[in-house]
Amino acid sequence: MNPQTLIQRYNAGETEFSGINLSGTDLHGADLIGIDLSHSDLHSATLIFAYLSRARLTQSNLTGARLSGANLNQASMTGANLHNADLHGASLQGADLRSADITLATLLDANLIEADLRGTDLSGSNLTGACLRGANLREEKRIYSSTLAGAILCNVDLQAANLKGADLPKVNMSGANLREVNFRNADLRGANLSGADLSGAFLTEANLTGANLDSAILKGARMERVLLTEARMSEVNLEGALLIDAKMSRVQLEKGNLKRSRLNRTDLSRANLRNADLSEAELIETYCARTNMTGVNLSAANLVRAELSTAILTWVEWKGATMPDGSEYRA
Amino acid sequence: MLVTSSLETIAEFLEQHEDTLRVRKLLFCVCERRWENDTGVLRNLSLNQLVSRLQQKYQTFGQLSDALFGVVQQLNRQSQYARIAQTVLNQMSTLYDEQDSSEQTQFNFAPDNTEFLGQAKDTDLTLSFEHLAQNLDAEAEVIRIRKMIWCTCRQAWESNTQVLLSLDLPALLEEIQYTFPIQSDLQAALNRVVNSVSRPAEYSAIAQTILSHLELLYHAAPPTHPPDLSDLPPLALEPLPTDPPTDYSSPSTDSPASLDSAHLKTAVSPARAAAAQADTLVSPTPADAQADTVVSHQSPSPPPELTAVETEYSPAPETDFNSDLDIERDDNTAESSSTTAVVYDAFEVRLEVMKYANPLRAKIVAFSTLHHTFETRGQDWPHLRTQPFDQLLQTLYETYTDLETLVRQLNQTAEQLESPDDSLQAAEAIVKAMRPYYAAAATTPSV
Numbered sequence: 001m002n003p004q005t006l007i008q009r010y011n012a013g014e015t016e017f018s019g020i021n022l023s024g025t026d027l028h029g030a031d032l033i034g035i036d037l038s039h040s041d042l043h044s045a046t047l048i049f050a051y052l053s054r055a056r057l058t059q060s061n062l063t064g065a066r067l068s069g070a071n072l073n074q075a076s077m078t079g080a081n082l083h084n085a086d087l088h089g090a091s092l093q094g095a096d097l098r099s100a101d102i103t104l105a106t107l108l109d110a111n112l113i114e115a116d117l118r119g120t121d122l123s124g125s126n127l128t129g130a131c132l133r134g135a136n137l138r139e140e141k142r143i144y145s146s147t148l149a150g151a152i153l154c155n156v157d158l159q160a161a162n163l164k165g166a167d168l169p170k171v172n173m174s175g176a177n178l179r180e181v182n183f184r185n186a187d188l189r190g191a192n193l194s195g196a197d198l199s200g201a202f203l204t205e206a207n208l209t210g211a212n213l214d215s216a217i218l219k220g221a222r223m224e225r226v227l228l229t230e231a232r233m234s235e236v237n238l239e240g241a242l243l244i245d246a247k248m249s250r251v252q253l254e255k256g257n258l259k260r261s262r263l264n265r266t267d268l269s270r271a272n273l274r275n276a277d278l279s280e281a282e283l284i285e286t287y288c289a290r291t292n293m294t295g296v297n298l299s300a301a302n303l304v305r306a307e308l309s310t311a312i313l314t315w316v317e318w319k320g321a322t323m324p325d326g327s328e329y330r331a
Numbered sequence: 332m333l334v335t336s337s338l339e340t341i342a343e344f345l346e347q348h349e350d351t352l353r354v355r356k357l358l359f360c361v362c363e364r365r366w367e368n369d370t371g372v373l374r375n376l377s378l379n380q381l382v383s384r385l386q387q388k389y390q391t392f393g394q395l396s397d398a399l400f401g402v403v404q405q406l407n408r409q410s411q412y413a414r415i416a417q418t419v420l421n422q423m424s425t426l427y428d429e430q431d432s433s434e435q436t437q438f439n440f441a442p443d444n445t446e447f448l449g450q451a452k453d454t455d456l457t458l459s460f461e462h463l464a465q466n467l468d469a470e471a472e473v474i475r476i477r478k479m480i481w482c483t484c485r486q487a488w489e490s491n492t493q494v495l496l497s498l499d500l501p502a503l504l505e506e507i508q509y510t511f512p513i514q515s516d517l518q519a520a521l522n523r524v525v526n527s528v529s530r531p532a533e534y535s536a537i538a539q540t541i542l543s544h545l546e547l548l549y550h551a552a553p554p555t556h557p558p559d560l561s562d563l564p565p566l567a568l569e570p571l572p573t574d575p576p577t578d579y580s581s582p583s584t585d586s587p588a589s590l591d592s593a594h595l596k597t598a599v600s601p602a603r604a605a606a607a608q609a610d611t612l613v614s615p616t617p618a619d620a621q622a623d624t625v626v627s628h629q630s631p632s633p634p635p636e637l638t639a640v641e642t643e644y645s646p647a648p649e650t651d652f653n654s655d656l657d658i659e660r661d662d663n664t665a666e667s668s669s670t671t672a673v674v675y676d677a678f679e680v681r682l683e684v685m686k687y688a689n690p691l692r693a694k695i696v697a698f699s700t701l702h703h704t705f706e707t708r709g710q711d712w713p714h715l716r717t718q719p720f721d722q723l724l725q726t727l728y729e730t731y732t733d734l735e736t737l738v739r740q741l742n743q744t745a746e747q748l749e750s751p752d753d754s755l756q757a758a759e760a761i762v763k764a765m766r767p768y769y770a771a772a773a774t775t776p777s778v
Contacts, residue, residue: 029750048707049691049750069691088716089691109694109720111685129719131685155719157678177678197678220530240532260532282532 003027010035018056038076124150131157138162174212194232279317338386341422342379353415354378360402361385365501366461382423392427396420405459459548460501460508467500467544475537482524483507483517507545514549518542675728675768677721683764684757690720692750693757697723700744701730707749724761734769738762 003025006017010032018038028048036056043063053073061081068088078098082105091111099119107127114134130153137148148168157177165185175195186206194214203223213233220240227247234254238261246266256276264284268291275295283303288311296313300320308324318329345354355373358381360366367373389395399416406412467476477495482488484506489495511517521538528534684693695705698715701723705711731737741761745754 049689069689071689089689089694089720091685091689093686108716109690111690113682113685129681129721131682133682155721157682159678240530242531262532280532282535 003030023061120147122148122151126152127156128152128154129156132161133157133159135161137166337425338379338383341382341426342377344422345378345382345419348418350411350415353411354419355381357399357402357412357415358382358385358419361398362388364505365499368461386423386426392420392424395423395427460504463504463544463547464500467504467541470540470544472537472540475534476541479521479524479534479537479541480504480507483520484510504545504548508548514542514546517545517549673768675725677725680724680728680764680768681721684724684760686760687763688757688760689753692753693761694718694720694723695748696741696745696754696757697727697761699748700740701726704744704747724765727761728765728768734762734766737765737769 021041038058049069057077059079074094085105104124109129153173155175160180169189172192180200191211197217199219207227241261249269251271254274262282269289279299286306291311297317321329403412741758745758748754
């Protein structure tokens with residue numbers, strides 16, 4: 001069908017167009033609100049700035065379609081194929097994208113607020129700057145299983161998302177808004193979280209081995225039993241974070257802010273804490289074998305039964321600290 | 332009849348006694364298990380009633396004697412009160428059986444006074460719990476201290492300041508002493524509370540403060556003799572709390588040793604303490620409410636390790652927390668009220684613009700205002716793609732420090748773009764999202 005015919009018939013009141021072929025057609029700026037194009041072939045079609053809110057696009061083929069600036073709010077797109085589609089700056093607020101194929105698509109600066117992304121395949125897609133607040137990403141093992149593997153998620157807004165147990169090894173979430181995200185048991189090995197804001201996030205038992213957290217913000221984060229071996233965390237902000245029983249051997253924590261954090265029973269062997277601020281922190285039974293604590297600020301810290309015998313302690317500030325034997329530091 | 336007339340006689344005698352005020356204090360304490368210093372209150376007491384209650388409470392003369400001297404032993408002016416106790420006993424002996432009254436037990440207490448406290452400063456401020464309560468109330472973190480004590484005794488969290496201040500602290504301290512007869516028990520209990528709040532670091536320090544104050548309860552001078560409560564008859568207290576629920580602590584149970592060090596000081600800077608104090612006495616601002624919701628609504632299904640106890644406690648500590656930590660967090664939510672310093676939050680601004688305008692249109696307006704008019708048919712697309720939207724918005728905010736100018740520029744630009752109507756709407760959305768950050772800057776003095 002050619003685009004003019006479509007628009008004519010649509011303006012005349014028709015909305016049922018399922019199963020038609022519109023591949024490669026130019027429909028930029030077209031007003032097609034609520035149209036039914038389910039099962040249609042729209043591959044490589046141009047729909048820039050098109051109005052498609054509440055449209056039915058279930059099982060449609062939108063491979064390589066140009067949808068930048070399109071308005072797809074509350075559209076129904078379950079099982080649609082959006083592989084390699086361009087959705088730069090598109091609006092998909094509240095859209096139903098369950099089981100859609102969005103692999104290698106561009107979702108740069110897209111609005112995905114409250115979109116339903118259960119079972120969506122987002123592998124390799126570019127979600128830089130996209131806003132996913134309130135989006136449903138929940139794994140429902142028997143039915144859906146969405147994946148963000150290999151997706152680019154820089155500067156993405158995932159505040160308060162539920163990513164419990166998510167598989168996100170090597171994901172790039174630098175600069176992202178991850179405040180209060182639930183990452184419990186998540187696989188974030190080798191992930192890039194530099195500059196990300198994880199204030200108040202839950203990272204209990206998450207695996208962040210080898211992850212990059214340089215300059216990340218983790219204020220008040222809950223990270224009990226987290227795996228951070230060999231992670232990079234220079235200039236990280238861990239103020240008030242809960243790191244009890246964490247595995248942090250060989251971690252790079254230069255100039256880190258760990259004020260009032262709790263590191264009880266944590267393994268910091270061979271970690272580099274040069275010039276880090278650990279004032280008022282709790283290091284009860286913390287294992288600091290061969291830990292580099294040059295220039296560390298330990299004022300008012302609690303080091304009862306901490307293992308410090310082989311740590312490097314040059315220029316450490318000890319004022320008011322409680323020493324491993326329980327006594328208060330005396331100059 | 333005989334008993335009643337005896338009661339009246341006794342009451343009258345005690346009334347006439349030169350030290351009648353002390354008599355009232357002592358009898359009141361034996362009956363109510365707390366010390367009253369207010370003269371007005373004391374004078375209003377009916378000695379008749381007090382004596383009658385004592386008689387009903389203590390079936391034998393021996394029990395009465397133990398009760399009276401049990402209290403005397405906890406006071407500082409033991410010699411004076413011992414004399415008074417003896418007087419009362421002499422008077423009340425007639426109320427008991429002949430055979431009992433003949434065994435007037437002379438209580439022999441050790442000459443070295445078992446004092447709970449050091450010096451009593453003014454005249455009859457003697458009973459330990461009262462004094463301890465006053466010391467705790469003098470602390471900067473008094474509200475938090477009361478919260479913890481209440482929680483330790485009742486396994487419930489109270490965040491209402493008025494309620495907290497009106498709690499009978501001496502009675503609670505007495506309860507604590509009874510429930511946790513050894514210091515390590517109290518340590519463990521406080522620890523459980525610390526582990527169940529969402530700001531364990533802060534409350535760990537509070538627990539330490541409490542322990543150091545209550546140390547006196549467990550280490551009366553000389554330090555090797557903890558007070559022997561077996562002398563006291565059963566305390567007429569409210570029902571004691573049941574054992575804390577076993578699902579209390581989070582999986583990472585801190586060993587009680589985490590509060591071992593008696594030397595850990597609560598390093599609360601004066602400014603911070605004052606701020607915390609001020610905050611707790613003020614009704615919650617919208618920012619506090621925001622912090623509350625931000626904290627308590629993490630995700631659709633809360634992490635299972637948070638027990639019911641924890642989700643009950645977590646909002647409360649957050650709302651009263653007024654350190655730098657929370658102020659910065661409040662800054663990061665654009666919905667925060669103008670009472671807190673507002674720092675530009677790129678994520679919030681972008682969110683607000685996206686909610687009310689087409690993201691691409693808004694991006695083009697921002698781009699065009701900062702660079703050059705965007706050509707949809709032209710070659711500007713690649714350039715646009717490399718400019719992240721939140722960065723464009725932030726540059727706008729930084730370039731136009733005056734809201735009026737920003738509005739003018741955006742509108743001018745929008746009018747020249749294709750689809751001016753949609754572009755103007757996008758411009759409006761940008762202004763709306765950024766307005767709070769301009770308003771705040773206007774009210775705060777320029778640097």
